[in-house]
Amino acid sequence: MAAAESRHVLFLNWRDTRNPDGGGSEVFVERVAAELVTRGYRVTLFCAAYPGAPREQILTSGVRVLRRGGWRTVYLWALWAYLTGGLRPDLIVDVCNGVPFLSPLYASCPTVVVVHHVHREQWPVVLPGWRGRVGWWLESRVAPRVYRRCRYVTVSEATRSELVRLGVDPERITIVRNGVNPVHGEVVARTPYPSLVVLGRLVPHKRVEHALRALVALPDARLVVAGRGWWEPELRRLAAELGVADRTEFTGYVSEQCKHRLLAAAWVALVPSLKEGWGLTILEAGARGTPTIAFREAGGVRDAIVDGRTGLLADDPRDFVGLTRWLLTDDRTRRQLGAGARAYAQGFTWAESGRRFARVLDEVAARPRQRVP
Template sequence: MEAPAAATRHVLFLNWRDTRNPEGGGSEVYVERIAAELVRRGHRATLLCATHTAGAAEETTADGVRILRRGGRHTVYLRAALVYLAGAVGLGPLSRRHGGRPDLLVDVGNGLPFLSALYARRPVIALVHHVHREQWPVVLGHWLARFGWWVESWLAPRVYRRCQYVTVSAATRRELATLGVDPERVAVVHNGTPDMSVGPVPRSPRPSLVVLGRLVPHKQVEVALRAVAELAGELPGLTLTVAGQGWWESQLREVAAELGITDRVRFTGFVSDVEKRELLASAWVALTPSLKEGWGLTIVEAGAVGTPTVAFRGAGGVEEALVHGETGLLADDVEDFVAQVRRLLTDDAYRSAMGDAARRHAGRFTWPVSGEKFAALVSRAANVPAYAPVEQVERSYGLTP
């Protein structure tokens, strides 16, 4: 059967959350921006994700992308399969009268994938932002962590053994190789840098730090709090803004109180895009103490407004979002992290030069370029029949002579 024309392809994204979800983050931004770029190129795009309590409708459209919300935090995976299979027999929101079944699926694995290659008789692209090896034991108890890691490290590579992979950094591609995924089958499509246009926003008159992101354990915001506590004596006016929301916030507030820095730390909760830009633009230094990031979107967002970042070496894609010694600094451990923050806060010329370089670096990454790369992968993957013999898949992806 001849593949549909590029302009008529329908791409279904399966992701656990959308950007309107209170727990949504950088991976959700990536999915929706890429989906919107595909729409701009003539494709149709549908995102199926979990429902949430933010008052979002079961079905809506944003930037031309149709968004279906089904199931909850743990049931969205099953609901996705049921919605797809219902569409296969002409029922539900993927039936012919609602736009028809997809020509290709993009299965987003945030630790747990949707395993759609088991039931979707369509080509599947497996999108993996990063490998969660270190995060499972931090987020879950011992036995659940072991199960999650088994799914991610053993089951998923076998389920998607005939699929094209996409990730957002070379670091994740290397980690996927340790799970048995051939690097030649993994394409790197970076995040674009969001529009960070902002009016004249002066830097704060006194030393200031900002952390932006979800407040969950593996983001390690405690490291930022410790940096403030250790540097407060040297920099009396030092403050930290923690922008974002999450279930770990109460614990972080307790840590700030224990360290005696409650008066120096401001928790903003959710911030709008405009507020985010202003916070990043006014801060002296941005901090990304996360245990692991697929890319490090907040690093390039800060860089786009001339703010350098301190992050941890070996934390995944942050080593590509940030160029050590040019656009920010990478630390080897918590003590080194504090030392790198001190270095940037106390050397005005060094910090300013690094901010200028960070702005140039962030400008290299655009969503149109990323969208073009992803669209090429969609076209190639859509021409590989589902359940094709391994040899045919390898030839299609250029893995054999």
């Protein structure tokens, strides 16, 4: 503990959880940062600003948040803050959400890189054309070279394998899985009708369209889409076009209490995303005894779901619809998977995530610093 108390850890992340576009990656960063504070570290999170947000804030966890620039310029602001003396940490945690901060190029302290997932499939969807190609070049060619002497942390075996394919030494990669909050609050009964829930940001690569199309084949079911994002008008348009608008509820942003009620009341949770580093909502649903269906090809969901025991993995859109119909009509299988999901989720805690992350930082801090030439 004494060594930790002397260390200032700086997290560089493009967003924080209060950002309207924040998601599971930001939850992981802030929960791990909070656990580090309990272990004696001094922690600062540097991230992008957004309308109405204070430039500086101390969270209840003790984490200090600095907000500068926007999602495009936060990387340059981090460089400026470091070079002008505003930030002088003992360790940097460089969170790479596709676009890297490249902190080893200018920082004199050690860097630990966090990669939730590799964005190869997402670049053409999020930034079509040349911009997506530049993004993939930065992530797949530039970042592995700049971080070649750094320790990596990721959240799943799937992402670890992808990083190895990009040339990262597997000996430098440590898996620190997500935790899940203990379930508190009222006991919530399942809905009396077949119900589905999708929880997450409403952006194209989350592919909520698959859930809407599944609803067409399930005339007795209803769907709740919980979350916010700039893609919501397109999803509402598609729901009307498919004739399922009257059975689809878009809730917008939901509080933790509302999220608890939605996940506990649903019969099945759907994660139709193109790619996930882990899929935190899968564990959150599992903690309420709600099984999840996701796509096998979506990376880290293969770690978050034990196929056939805690949920189901679909091979293609047709299979996704078929598995959803099966779980909504087979009460026995759905209850078995729900019980398995609850038991599985109980094995993941943020305290353990923080302990494993702190061990990586301690190992890195103990090593002599090697500059990137």
